[in-house]
Amino acid sequence: MTEHVATNETILVVGGGISGMTAALEAAETGKNVVLVEKNPALGGRTSQLYRYFPKLCHPTCGLEINLRRLKGNPRVRVLTLAEVSGIEGSTGNYTVSVKVKPRYVNENCTACGECERAVETMVDDPFNYNLGQHKAAFLPNAMAYPQRFVLDPSIIGTPEADKAKAACKYGAIDLDMKEETIEVKAGAVIWATGWQPYDAAKIQPYGYGRFKNVITSVEFERLADIHGPTGGKILRPSDGKEAKNVAFIQCAGSRDENHLRHCSRICCMASLKQTHYVREKFPEGGKSTIYYIDIRAIDRFEDFYQKVQADPTVTFIKSKVAKITEDESGNPVCWGVDTEGYKRYTTAHDLVVLAVGMEPSVKGINIPGHIASDSSGFIEADPANGAVFGAGCATNALDVNRAVQSATAAALRAIQVVNKVAKAEA
Amino acid sequence: MSANTAVADKYRNNFLKEIEEQVEMGDWVKMCMQCGVCSGSCPTNFQSAWEHPPQELFMMIRAGKREEVLTSTSMWNCTSCYNCIVRCPRKIPITHIMHGIAEYAHRIGKAPKMQATRFFSVLFWKNCTNTGRVNELKLSLGLYFKDGFVQGVKNGLAMQSVAIGLIKAGRLNPLELFGGHKCKDQKGIQAMLAKAYEIERVRKAAKMAG
Amino acid sequence: MATKEYAFYPGCSSQKGASASNYLTSVESMCKTLDVKLTEIPDWNCCGASIGYAEAGELPRHVLNARNFALSEQHMPGKEIVATCAACWLGARETRERLTHSETLMADTREALKESGLEINEMPNIRHMVEVLIEDLGFDEMKKHVVRPLEGVKIAGYVGCQTNRPFGVDGESFENPLYLDKMVEMVGAEPIPDYEQKVTCCGGALAFSEPEKAQAQIKDIVESAYDHGAEMIVTPCPLCQANVEIYQGQVNKRYGTKFDIPVMYYSQLMVVAYGGDAKAAGLNGQVIKARRLEEIAAKPVKR
Amino acid sequence: MADIKVAAYICKGCGLGERLDADALVKVAQKDGKVPMAKSHDFLCNADGVAMIKNDIANEGVTHVMIGACSRRAKTEAFHFPENAVARANLREGVVWIRPDTDEARETTQEMAEDYIRMGCAEVKAMTAPEGNPNTGGSKTLLVVGGGITGMTTAIEASKTGYSVVLVEKSGVLGGWAGKLYKRVPVHEPYKSPADTGVADLASQILADGNIKLYLNATIAKTDGSPGKFVVSIATESGATHTEDIGAIVQATGFTPYDMNKLPELGGGKSANVVDQAGLEALAIDAASKDGVIRRPSDGQPVKSVVFVQCAGQRDPTGKHLSFCSGHCCNTSIKQAMYFKDANPDVDTTIIYSDLRTPGNGEDFYRSAQEKGVIFTKGNVAEVVPTGNTSTVKFNDLILGDADASIVDADLVVLATGQVPNSGVNIEAPAVAAEAGAVEVKPISILNLNYRQGPDVPHLKQGFTDSHFICFPYETRRTGIYTAGPVRRPMDIPQAREDATGAALKAIQALENAELGRAAHPRSGDLSFPKVRLEGCTQCKRCTVECPFGAIDEDVKGFPLFNESRCRRCGTCMGACPVRVISFENYSVNTVGAQIKAVDIPDEFSEKPRILILACENDAYPALDMAGMNRIEYSAYVRTIPVRCLGSVNTIWITDALNAGYDGVMMMGCKSGDEYQCHFVKGSELGRVRLSKIDDTLKTLNLESERVRDLEVAITDIQRLPEMINKYAAELVAVGPSPFKGF
Known part of the structure; x- marks a missing residue:
């Protein structure tokens, strides 16, 4: 990866998740120069935090490995991490984008040898694991991290801990004087692929997320199942570390709900169906899943997967939006509601409740610099008013991975159309 | 049908x-x-x-x-x-x-017809719109005696301790039976409600007619 | 702080000799301390309460509430209406919302009001006393007047339904509102923030018509307070107070329990904490006597 | 290649210097590796270290570089020398990070490192720097097959990007199924009412675009060639055949509605008043051309009540009908119910569904229908009984628990049947059809590919075309040919348009890369390509049969004919070849074989077994790397060689290893089978099939079957793999040393 100078034939991609990486790589492999901006210290985004994909139950890191290999071998993509777009000026074919880059305190000399991590003692919350666990204040963001370079948590800068890290590094990779800087990047087109965030489950008051430790979100559950996660891949419940064998999955936690998200987030049904597999995988004996749902939306080719899970005797489906969750004296969350098929009331205790939280576009509520038209849910709309700023992936709609990648590939073409015109005009 | x-x-x-x-x-x-x-x-x-x-x-x-x-x-x-x-x-x-x-x-x-809450609901509304304010004693007695005098006495006896407790605490006034709290402009309230019922009746009939 | 003035809608249960008369007593003392001036709306009428629905119809119910708005406007133009009763507050607020959003309903209401010679020109704000305390005065101001903290008293904050749903107090959660706990803390007592029955329904009017259904819920509410070691329960709603307090004997008979826990209004706690005596706090109005509070109220004030 | 000059560089950073004897490694490179220039460096990946290598290349004539440092997955950009042959000896993740830092482990750890240096030197010497496939074509024209929404969108988007397009439509009009719709589901807020289909607009754009050459009433008679130089014959109605030079192809052949005549229990085919969704569109278009009132087909009376039956012949677990959900039908029925409600709110419209599926903002559309008074009932329809001019719909009302619910006197019943993809000939089907004994009508080929492997793109299990990959939706098994729209997966109009745009990009990318002689995904940019020594070929045809991508045909004499631009560089042909005549410049039977032979095999008395690991570079090798990063220890007796795919593993490597005295061989590759995770589709499966036959070889060598182990591995197996390795090492101790040691 050599650095190239961005021009108005460059495509700027905002967001280094699977959509952003796809858009960047597809454009670069078609011969275009790309600057890829990611706000986290490593690429990968939300999918890299998943344990498995539905419906194949394959591992997202597998595709990430391929994408990273594509990236490492492609000099046309310049990656900026810890970077956020703070302003876009100009118009189609001629944008100047301001990018705010936060200090990593570690430069490219880093070999990821890990000596700084061993030297530092301070622990900080680990956002890669949704703060379910902690890591050292000198850390590699995750096992697949690209750039494969450590990061110092800003909280230790100016403390003896930072000095310890610096002293431990034999390669002059730690630079405690790094400052936040804003750089300007020229671009002919911009692809906005900032993805989604899980809906804030604490807002769904009856479910007691935040009040009851054993009520967690679906994205957190992924981390519990993942070998790189805070429990080393064991499904242990947060309150007492007990094995959570009897797991409830609550669909539409935030989605299809006018008090929260009006749209259907599309992926959550499939995600829960997939997660019943984790329960079965980790507890071949005694694992039990209950899915509380309104409609199971196993759309198109995914129907098979639903039928397979339906045939599984350890999985129970209850057509019901759970009304509320309480906690019993052993810390078990208890679901209250009515099975609307046949009107059966239930108050059922589980070891763990997993809320299938909805998808909220990351751009919602954030002031996107420059003008970008979005719908009332905050998803970026295809609108001529957006000029050559194109949405991609979950920033545009609630999409599964496959559709997000399609969307990103399409966005790459739209951007290429713009820069090709620029190139033609300049030739 | x-x-x-x-x-x-x-x-x-x-x-x-x-x-x-x-x-x-x-x-x-x-x-x-x-x-x-x-x-x-x-x-x-x-x-x-x-x-x-x-x-x-x-x-x-x-x-x-x-x-x-x-x-x-x-x-x-x-x-x-x-x-x-x-x-x-x-x-x-x-x-x-x-x-x-x-x-x-x-x-x-x-x-x-025998639904108790239906009965109470009607009773309550009549009680409160009669004078403009609720007469809690009459309301309770009305409820107890809904199934006739004998049942009423039984109901009343069953609730005796509750009533005595309230009377002792100054929160149930036996004299309410003979008057009690009321609005001054009862006439105006009745006229106003009558009008409201009338308007509502006309509107619903019109909807029914399409 | 300057005197705060409001149009006051006490509601039927707060009248002299009625089931929540002690609530009114304590509110009056509390407001005196806090320099809040409540002026009763002249000739106010009943809100109709939720239970009146079978006979009420839609328009008559709103007209009933609108009459109070009109009277308030006539006598105290521009003043916000404050209710102490949850049902009064909710009934009035619902009418306010509905009339604001439906021109037809507003026109019909005006027409009916004419029959009693009244008119509405502006929609008043409808406030619950708790809102006034929290939003207009604030916890710091309320706390300033505490001269006799209710030290060591463990109190379950029972919020109930109608001050909580569907409108609720701003910034509070429907499922786990914390303002009563903050108030308990403010008067120097010990709250139980994880009291899980704090928003369970007391059974409302079903306590009268179908007591077995209501009492099943009252049992849960009281039992959980005991489980958390509460010495008393505090509530902002007259019906909650009455249902949870006066039926404990009946619940005991039905379920073989031995409940005997006092159920207080927040205003009573405040009056005692503000140095008021038992009478000013309306403690004599308890069917289940609040001995602990009476003892504190008898103690000299720490200055 | 003429003179080669190999240089070996050994890094001492990241603890390598402390844990290993670097001077000894330099000596091993010189002595055993026979490398003229070997150096060590304190911090090889930094600017100074890289500059040293670059200087040697520029000024010392170094052509081949062996780097003994970290894994090839680390510092890839620093050690990027595209003009040179480069090998990496993984001393960090592969040696010191997986070994305990103890005195007793020091000897075996050093041995491990020395072997990797030997292997790296041997490998690099067997390589040449890849130069790219010279056998390229330069056509910049896209062929789009299908003139529906998807095909039209692909054509327009490609044209907008500056590429010319040949668009072939088999019917006489553009528009496809969307052209037969009255209106479509809205795609913008407020999602309240059906919207114009947009078909007319797209069609006029096509007709006005000089870059798009349109063939109507035309089909593809033959497709020859490979990306960048396809030659496509187009047959037109008149009988004339036109030939076009094509760079890449997008197949957008759409779908056919599932035949409702197969659903007689739902009244399909039994009454004119029972229609499918397409039938209802026709009624709506007819009504719109008259008074706007949708009428009962049987007698022309206005429809007063209509029942929509969802999932008719879909989501069927019995295998009788479609097993999948077509995704769009819930929204389509909602839209169609609105046709009635918008015209006359008094028409009763009931939608009977089992799961209502309106993802995303479709939820708003669902709400809008409810606002308009459409009744939604959760139930399973058992029977539709047409009598006279009406029908009775019998169903199980799942909410009210009424198994005998019925709607009588329905004027019209609409069956929401699914989408059957128009994916052409299923090239893998004949065996299946024969088994079932059924006489199936032979489907008509769409692309008529003149490929050895068959005339169309392969199908997935439900008849849709690729891709099977979640992260890579456009990875078809026919390089340079992409499918888009409902032929690929059930989809609605907005999705099809998005898909069409993405496919246009992939097609453009494919023809650009083909021109440059580079590989397409997943080894995108790879300049190596298969070379065959035909003089050694025995015409066994294994390579042509096994190539997962249909890259190899046969020439008239029966020799394999490589279409390099179709090749994805997996090496499956190389693995298949019994006479080992196929190789890549930087990956060959020799590059791996030389590594196997370079390992120093201790004698049988040393109690130091040797285990060869052939690890797929996509999943197994990264998993081993991450085990190293997590400092998970495993046996010092393994020697790991990354391979492009298990499919590229030639059994000679295994026999060579066993002959050389290795005690065991572990093969680690991705999941194969229906839910395959192999990045080369069939590679790992083919590798395993070959391996399953190795037992015979073992028998002839008089060796135990435990000597070879096949492992299905995922990239997350960072704990499982070390466990498996250690377990296997222990098992081999029980089996005893290989009898071939010391020969």
């Missing part, structure tokens, strides 16, 4: 339209997506089951089950706790619809 037309009306809009026209907030019934969160949120449904919880009533309305809905005791179980309203993902004003269906069933004489 003959049995045949009843069959023909199943899953037709007729009863739904009737509810929309005649019941307060009835035009929300069609918005239900049968998630059941209302049924699961209802406290009385959990203490002692409703025959048909709200979401099921809505489906019955849409399925044209007129008799079953209007003669049901279910909506009379509502305690007006508003749990269903705040949790409904469709923001359907379920509490009001429950009251509304009950009111309509009562209005057209379909409501179960």
Whole structure:
């Protein structure tokens, strides 16, 4: 990866998740120069935090490995991490984008040898694991991290801990004087692929997320199942570390709900169906899943997967939006509601409740610099008013991975159309 | 209605339209997506089951089950706790619809005659609109004596300790029986309410006529 | 702080000799300390309460509430209406919302009001006393007047339904509102923030018509308070107070329990904490006597 | 290649210097590796270290570089020397990070490192720097097959990007199924009402675009060639055949509605008043051309009540009908119910569904229908009984628990049947059809590919075309040919348009890369390509049969004919070849074989077994790397060689290893089978099939079957793999040393 100078034939991609990486790589492999901006210290985004994909139950890191290999071998993509777009000026074919880059305190000399991590003692919350666990204040963001370079948590800068890290590094990779800087990047087109965030489950008051430790979100559950996660891949419940064998999955936690998200987030049904597999995988004996749902939306080719899970005797489906969750004296969350098929009331205790939280576009509520038209849910709309700023992936709609990648590939073409015109005009 | 037309009306809009026209907030019934969160949120449904919880009533309305809905005791179980309203993902004003269906069933004489809450509800409204203010003693006695004098005495005796407790605490005044709190402009209130009833009657009749 | 003035809608149960008369007593003392001036709306009428629905119809119910708005406007133009009763507050607020959003309903209401020679020109704000305390005065201001902290008293904050749903107090959660706990803390007592029955329905009017249904819920509410070691329960709602307090004997008979826990209004706690005596706090109005509070109220004030 | 000059560089950073004897490694490189220039460096990946290597290349004539440092997955950009042959000896993740830092482990750890240096030197010497496939074509024209929404969108988007397009439509009009719709589901807020289909607009754009050459009433008679130089014959109605030079192809052949005549229990084919969704569109278009009232087909009376039956012949677990959900039908029925409600709110419209599926903002559309008074009933329809001019719909009302619910006197019943993809000939089907004994009508080929492997793109299990990959939706098994729209997966109009745009990009990318002689995904940019020594070929045809991508045909004499631009560089042909005549410049039977032979095999008395690991570079090798990063220890007796795919593993490597005295061989590759995770589709499966036959070889060598172990591995197996390795090492101790040691 050599650095190239961005021009108005460059495509700027905002967001280094699977959509952003796809858009960047597809454009670069078609011969275009790309600057890829990611706000986290490593690429990968939300999918890299998943344990498995539905419906194949394959591992997202597998595709990430391929994408990273594509990236490492492609000099046309310049990656900026810890970077956020703070302003876009100009118009189609001629944008100047301001990018705010936060200090990593570690430069490219880093070999990821890990000596700084061993030297530092301070622990900080680990956002890669949704703060379910902690890591050292000198850390590699995750096992697949690209750039494969450590990061110092800003909280230790100016403390003896930072000095310890610096002293431990034999390669002059730690630079405690790094400052936040804003750089300007020229671009002919911009692809906005900032993805989604899980809906804030604490807002769904009856479910007691935040009040009851054993009520967690679906994205957190992924981390519990993942070998790189805070429990080393064991499904242990947060309150007492007990094995959570009897797991409830609550669909539409935030989605299809006018008090929260009006749209259907599309992926959550499939995600829960997939997660019943984790329960079965980790507890071949005694694992039990209950899915509380309104409609199971196993759309198109995914129907098979639903039928397979339906045939599984350890999985129970209850057509019901759970009304509320309480906690019993052993810390078990208890679901209250009515099975609307046949009107059966239930108050059922589980070891763990997993809320299938909805998808909220990351751009919602954030002031996107420059003008970008979005719908009332905050998803970026295809609108001529957006000029050559194109949405991609979950920033545009609630999409599964496959559709997000399609969307990103399409966005790459739209951007290429713009820069090709620029190139033609300049030739 | 003959049995045949009843069959023909199943899953037709007729009863739904009737509810929309005649019941307060009835035009929300069609918005239900049968998630059941209302049924699961209802406290009385959990203490002692409703025959048909709200979401099921809505489906019955849409399925044209007129008799079953209007003669049901279910909506009379509502305690007006508003749990269903705040949790409904469709923001359907379920509490009001429950009251509304009950009111309509009562209005057209379909409501179960012996339903205690129906009786109390009527009693309460009459009590409070009579003078403009509630007379708690008369209200209680009215309830106890709803099933005749003998039963009334029994009911009263059963509640004796409660009443004595309240009297001792100065929170139940036996003298309320002979007058008690009232508004000054009772006449104005009666006239105003009469007018309100009249307007409402005219409006509902007009809706029925289409 | 300058005197705060409001139009006051006490409601039927707060009248002299009625079931919540002690609530009114304590509110009056509390407001005196806090320099809040409540002026009763002349000739106010009943809100109709939720239970009146069978006979009420839609328009008559709103007209009933609108009459109070009109009277308030006539006598105290521009003043916000404050209710102490949850049902009064909710009934009035619902009418306000409905009339604001439906021109037809507003026109019909005006027409009916004419019959009693009244008119509405502006919609008043409808406030619950708790809102006034929290939003207009604030916890710091309320706390300033505490001269006799209720030290060591463990109190379950029972919020109930109608001050909580569907409108609730701004910034509070429907499922776990914390303002009563903050108030308990403010008067120097010990709250139980994880008291899980704090928003359970007391059964409302079903306590009269179908007591077995209501009492099942009352049992849960009281039992859980005991489980958390509460010495008393505090509530902002007259019907909650009455139902949870006066039926404990009946619940004991039905379920073989031995409940005997006092149920107080927040205003009573405040009056005692503000140095008021038992009478000013309306403690004589308890069916289940609040001995602990009476003892504190008898103690000299720490200055 | 003429003179090669190999240089070995050994890094001492990241603890390598402390844990290993670097001077000894330099000596091993010189002595055993026979490398003229070997150096060590304190910090090889920094600017100074890289500059040293670059200087040697520029000024010392170094052509081949062996780097003994970290894994090839680390510092890839620093050690990027595209003009040179480069090998990496993984001393960090592969040696010191997986070994305990103890005195007793020091000897075996050093041995491990020395072997990797030997292997790296041997490998690099067997390599040449890849130069790219010279056998390229330069056509910049896209062929789009299908003139529906998807095909039209692909054509327009490609043209907008500056590429010319040949668009072939088999019917006489553009528009496809969307052209037969009255209106479509809205795609913008407020999602309240059906919207214009947009078909006319797209069609006029096509007709006005000089870059798009349109063939109507035309089909593809033959497709020859490979990306960048396809030659496509187009047959037109007149009987004339036109030939076009094509760079890449997008197949957008759409779908056919599932035949409702197969659903007689739902009234399909039994009454004019029972229609499918397409039938209802026709009624709506007809009504719109008249008074706007949708009428009962049987007698022309206005429809007063209509029932929509969802999932008719879909989501069927019995295998009788379609097993999948077509995704769009819930929204389509909602839209169609609105046709009635918008015209006359008094028409009763009931939608009977089992799961209502309106993802995303479709939820708003669902709400809008409810607002308009459409009744939604959760139930399973058992029977539709047409009598006279009406029908009775019998169903199980799942909410009201009424198994005998029925709607009588429905004027019209609409069956929401699914989408059957128009994916052409299923090239893998004949065996299946024969088994079932059924006489199936032979489907008509769409692309008529003149490929050895068959005339169309392969199908997935439900008849849709690729891709099977979640992260890579456009990875078809026919390089340079992409499918888009409902032929690929059930989809609605907005999705099809998005898909069409993405496919246009992939097609453009494919023809650009083909021109440059580079590989397409997943080894995108790879300049190596297969070379065959035909003089050694025995015409066994294994390579042509096994190539997962249909890259190899046969020439008239029966020799394999490589279409390099179709090749994805997996090496499956190389693995298949019994006479080992196929190789890549930087990956060959020799590059791996030389590594196997370079390992120093201790004698049978040393109690130091040797285990060869052939690890797929996509999943197994990264998993081993991450085990190293997590400092998970495993046996010092393994020697790991990354391979492009298990499919590229030639059994000679295994026999060579066993002959050389290795005690065991572990093969680690991705999941194969229906839910395959192999990045080369069939590679790992083919590798395993070959391996399953190795037992015979073992028998002839008089060796135990435990000597070879096949492992299905995922990239997350960072704990499992070390466990498996250690377990296997222990098992081999029980089996005893290989009898071939010391020969």
